[in-house]
Amino acid sequence: DTGVSQDPRHKITKRGQNVTFRCDPISEHNRLYWYRQTLGQGPEFLTYFQNEAQLEKSRLLSDRFSAERPKGSFSTLEIQRTEQGDSAMYLCASSFSGGTYYEQYFGPGTRLTVT
Amino acid sequence: KNEVEQSPQNLTAQEGEFITINCSYSVGISALHWLQQHPGGGIVSLFMLSSGKKKHGRLIATINIQEKHSSLHITASHPRDSAVYICAVRNQGAQKLVFGQGTRLTINP
Numbered sequence: 115d116t117g118v119s120q121d122p123r124h125k126i127t128k129r130g131q132n133v134t135f136r137c138d139p140i141s142e143h144n145r146l147y148w149y150r151q152t153l154g155q156g157p158e159f160l161t162y163f164q165n166e167a168q169l170e171k172s173r174l175l176s177d178r179f180s181a182e183r184p185k186g187s188f189s190t191l192e193i194q195r196t197e198q199g200d201s202a203m204y205l206c207a208s209s210f211s212g213g214t215y216y217e218q219y220f221g222p223g224t225r226l227t228v229t
Numbered sequence: 230k231n232e233v234e235q236s237p238q239n240l241t242a243q244e245g246e247f248i249t250i251n252c253s254y255s256v257g258i259s260a261l262h263w264l265q266q267h268p269g270g271g272i273v274s275l276f277m278l279s280s281g282k283k284k285h286g287r288l289i290a291t292i293n294i295q296e297k298h299s300s301l302h303i304t305a306s307h308p309r310d311s312a313v314y315i316c317a318v319r320n321q322g323a324q325k326l327v328f329g330q331g332t333r334l335t336i337n338p
Contacts, residue, residue, distance in 0.1 A: 156328030223270035
């Protein structure tokens with residue numbers, strides 16, 4: 115499978131715990147995006163990387179959230195001290211960059227439930 | 230900030246009907262996407278367009294840049310078309326997508 119993969123697909127955690135999600139983009143894609151989608155809503159942008167550089171962060175990304183892409187390949191999104199409001203689907207997407215805009219390919223998402 | 234509005238929010242139709250989903254946005258864009266999301270969360274890109282019209286099988290997407298409006302049409306709808314359809318735009322000079330809230334489509338046999 116050469117698509118975008120995310121792990122885990124589902125995560126249930128207790129409030130206050132830390133969680134970490136992983137995204138593996140399509141191998142030749144140098145841009146990687148994280149989005150969050152709450153029930154019944156469209157996704158919202160969180161952050162994006164070009165290679166290992168984090169180029170933009172949304173105001174939605176509070177101090178409890180951190181994302182990394184250390185070698186410009188896979189990325190991790192960590193949420194510290196989870197709150198019930200963090201319950202959502204976390205989506206990763208990747209794209210190639212060049213002179214023109216290339217479309218984003220989405221992974222299956224990680225569904226987080228905070229109890 | 231670009232505001233993306235979709236209508237209707239929910240749509241139920243009978244198999245075979247012609248379906249139209251609308252998307253309006255407030256600020257000039259570089260590209261507009263139509264995406265399909267099935268239960269379970271996976272998102273599939275249907276179209277990316279910046280002008281005119283694109284067709285793929287029974288799906289047709291149009292965009293009017295001057296009116297800041299796009300439509301997604303499904304001809305001869307089928308129960309397997311049941312999904313959430315999401316419009317997303319990329320603002321000029323930006324990389325991230327700004328999404329509409331989605332349209333939940335149900336096609337009954």
